[in-house]
Amino acid sequence: MAMTDDPQAPQVLIVGAGPTGLVLALALRRNGVRVRLIEKDLAARIGQRGAGIMPRSLEIFHLLGVGDQIESQGIYSPRVRLYDMPEGTHAIQTFDMQPWNEPTPACPYLNIQHLGQDRLETIIRSTLAQLHCHVEQSAELIDFEQYPDRVSARIKTKTPDGQLHEETSNFDYLIGADGARGVVRKLLGLSFLGETRVVEHLVVGDVTVEGLTEEYWHMWGDASTTLVSLRPTETPTTFNFMIGGLDVDHDSLAHSNEAVIRFIYAHTGKMREHGMNVKEVTWLSHYRPNIRMVDTFGKGRVFVAGDSAHVHSPTGGQGMNTGVQDAFNLGWKLALVANGHAKPSLLDSFTEERLPVIADMLDQTTVILKKAFNGRIRSEEEKHWVEVVEVEQEDAEGEVKVAGPSTKEPRPIAAKEDSDTEDLEDEDDWEDDEERAGRQWKEDEKRPGSLLQLGVNYRWSSVTVDEQEQQLSKPISKRLIDLPPTPTRHDSYGRGFDGCLKAGDRAPDAPALRGIRHTRGEEQKSINTRLFQVFDPTKHTVLLFTRPGETIASYAPVVEALKAYPAELVRIAALYRSGVPSPIPTLEGIEYFLEDMSGFARDAYDVRGGCNVIVVRPDGVVGAVVNGMTGLKRYFDGIFSRK
Ligand SMILES: Cc1cc2nc3c(=O)[nH]c(=O)nc-3n(C[C@H](O)[C@H](O)[C@H](O)COP(=O)(O)OP(=O)(O)OC[C@H]3O[C@@H](n4cnc5c(N)ncnc54)[C@H](O)[C@@H]3O)c2cc1C
Known part of the structure; x- marks a missing residue:
């Protein structure tokens, strides 16, 4: 039963209209829960971001009634073409990022779909609108207080003519789906422990390219020096790019569309002379690796889900998918509790079930990140140092700084735990350029099947x-x-x-x-x-x-x-x-x-x-x-x- 007085008032406040907040809102609306969904940004975001939709997420989207739309707009991952360097025009290897799996009666979706996160969000937003739930843009959670029977939230809104308002409203529950830098986790005082990695940065975004076939996902170089990846998207001539490597000056690239275009030309050999025309960068982001998670998903009447509860490497494409699964795990339980059919203690199982999954996922995505970057290391400074820093060391903007000496000794990622990365400093083990160019991508560098998330389970629940x-x-x-x-x-x-x-x-x-x-x-x-x-x-x-x-x-x-x-x-x-x-x-x-x-x-x-x-x-x-x-x-x- 709703604790708030007004029978028409929203029972649950969801903070953040990324994929996690949207899926949670949809699950709650399908269950008849009155939801208010606020988003601090003025408009919906653009960009491919978490474009890889894992089979388990697709199953969830079908259950929620948006699967057909997603499938009709999405594309399957094309084969990867790795080019020779420095020529850059001849494929030295063509392979599947994920081998094609024939669907089975028990698993009708066994292949990763790609659909820009912006498109995915648009589909869910329009379905929510049919269920009378509209994302409130320019509405930002500032603060909240918990009471035994409610959560009181302070929300700042901005009208289309720029007027600022502040209100305080009561809800039965408040869910922070407000992303990695969100306020809910911080206001709740949850720890956010893990690692900040100082080397494996990526510059990512979307770019319009003509004269390049969309039949393949194109890659030049490798992440141990310089990697340029251009993945075709569902939108003709739009490619999702990823630039990484120890030789890359990520900071300057991340602030200039022109620099990105110049960089792509410079590191794709003679592709420009062969007709590749890189036209416009439409979305650009600098990914700084943080690998962190909370130790509980909530306290009292307030919970966190998605990136607000865990951040990690985009390698392995688990982030958006994991947020979707958080939301779906929480959604039905919260609906039963909010509608008076279950005791609030049912919500304890959200942390109990999801926490081990998140810990496991962080391990897996980190392994893939390490493998992508574990090539040639030239100097002491270029070692992949890891420092353990506490969330309290974040600066005012929420940016995680790499602290000075931490309480624990820094350790190279080439630690004994991962035998593949041992002996990286041994000159004798280095491959020369020719060997490296012809190096076959090892099986274990490709995505392991478990990342399809069909095996995710809660057997201990x-x-x-x-x-x-x-x-x-x-x-x-x-x-x-x-x-x-x-x-x-x-x-x-x-x-x-x-x-x-x-x-x-x-x-x-x-x-x-x-x-x-x-x-x-x-x-x-x-x-x-x-x-x-x-x-x-x-x-x-x-x-x-x-x-x-x-x-x-x-x-x-x-x-x-x-x-x-x-x-x-x-x-x-x-x-x-x-x-x-x-x-x-x-x-x-x-x-x-x-x-x-x-x-x-x-x-x-x-x-x-x-x-x-x-x-x-x-x-x-x-x-x-x-x-x-x-x-x-x-x-x-x-x-x-x-x-
Ligand atoms: C380059 C890149 C590639 C990626 N690739 C993949 C992939 O292939 N597969 C995958 O699964 N994942 C991928 N991810 C990760 C994925 O994009 C994220 O995990 C996902 O967006 C997280 O969703 P979320 O809803 O939890 O948080 P977010 O998407 O961060 O959404 C949080 C929202 O909350 C809003 N907000 C914050 N504070 C407030 C406030 N106080 N009040 C109101 N609103 C607030 C923000 O404006 C934002 O819109 C990738 C990410 C990047 C950057």
């Missing part, structure tokens, strides 16, 4: 229930960088996937389901469907897998027990094997009776220990794998406040 015989929770190897401790290390990216579906895993899809649907107050309908169409971001879906010889009537006690929970928030789908005599689909309370025509559902949900009842949460994660009523009750009693 205290709000999931699994009645299979063994609980698997594999600890991962030693941390690579110093980050706040998480209670236990887990295989949160599912790299050591054991092939067994557990509570906390992503719920797989299953196509080729045929049957009928009963919706209250409506005629029953014949349908052909798939599980991803049955799942709903506003409901828990209980999948009942009938055993051979079993009739649907044997589920009557389960269906009866589920009536203790809000009917509009729990949907039941009974699945039966194709070829067995079909059960009589008459049990009231079951919405779907589905014949698993090709056995895809049975294959994907082939759980052990006689468990044939599976609960899929609104965020498309398996919440429970149980035998029947007792397990179901344990799960739902942990989620819902009882009627």
Whole structure:
């Protein structure tokens, strides 16, 4: 129930309309929560930024009803062409950044889509507008105070004619999706520990280029000296560029569009003479590596999500995607709490579930960053030093400075933890230019499959229930960088996937389901469907897998027990094997009776220990794998406040 007096007043204030804030707003609006979404900038941002949309994010976007639009506008990553230098015109290697994966029944999206973050944000903004939620531009959170029953937020707004106003408004919850330099994390007093790296800077942006084929992602050089990367985008002649390397003067490049254009010509060999025409830089940004995370996602009625809670290297393309998953994990829980269906303690599971995933993600993106930069090192000064600095050392603008001597000894990144980077100073190990030009990109320099984020799981979560015989929770190897401790290390990216579906895993899809649907107050309908169409971001879906010889009537006690929970928030789908005599689909309370025509559902949900009842949460994660009523009750009693 809303704590604020006005029944029309927004229940939740979201600060920041980047991808995290927008996805959270969409998840909350779909769940009927009244949201106010403020953004301090005057207008929506431009630029490709986090353009790589991972398969798991695509699944989430489909659940939220924006997946088709994103897919129709996005493009798949083209093959990478690495050119010879200094000529720069002949491809010495052509490879897939991510090998093409054929979709499977359980994973319909297995390839990375590219769509500029500005386009993605436009799609979500317009969907939000249809749900009566409009981003309030030029509205900035200045401060907030928490009380037992509300959060009071001080917001500064600017009218189109430039008038400044300040207001104080009350909300049930406040979410900081205000990015790496946001105020919410700071006002909450959360720590933001990790590393600031002093060498691996990148200058990134968008540039119009003519006379260069858009069939390939073009690269010249390598990040150990000078790297120029031009990736085609969904907009003809617009390329996303990335310039990096130890020989690059990033500061001067980052302040001049003309300098960027000159640099691209200078470091792409004779491409200009071959007709490449670099015309206009439309977006430019200087990336300074910070690798940091909070040690909790919130306190009381205030939470942080996305870049506001974790910053890291853009290598691996995890940032935007991780913010989307933060938002989707938080969205349904916050909706249940804000609408009075769950106790606020459910929100503790946001930190419990997401923190190990973030720690793991920071490790992975850092490994890729190191590998990209671990080429030739010429002097002591050019060593990749890492210093651990505290967030208190940020300057007034929020820019993280590299402090002088830190409390810990600086260490080179070529530390023993990463054996690939050992012995970098040994002259004998250096490749000469010819060898380097012909060097094959090693397999491990390409994106590992786990970055697709389909293995991200919450098997350790205290709000999931699994009645299979063994609980698997594999600890991962030693941390690579110093980050706040998480209670236990887990295989949160599912790299050591054991092939067994557990509570906390992503719920797989299953196509080729045929049957009928009963919706209250409506005629029953014949349908052909798939599980991803049955799942709903506003409901828990209980999948009942009938055993051979079993009739649907044997589920009557389960269906009866589920009536203790809000009917509009729990949907039941009974699945039966194709070829067995079909059960009589008459049990009231079951919405779907589905014949698993090709056995895809049975294959994907082939759980052990006689468990044939599976609960899929609104965020498309398996919440429970149980035998029947007792397990179901344990799960739902942990989620819902009882009627
Ligand atoms: C060059 C580059 C390449 C990248 N590539 C990828 C990639 O391929 N894949 C990927 O997943 N990620 C990538 N990322 C990362 C991705 O862009 C970010 O992780 C993502 O934008 C984070 O989203 P967010 O919503 O959490 O924060 P942001 O996008 O930073 O949004 C925060 C918003 O909050 C607003 N705000 C701040 N303070 C206030 C306030 N007080 N009041 C109101 N509003 C406020 C800001 O103006 C901003 O609009 C890349 C980033 C860069 C720079």
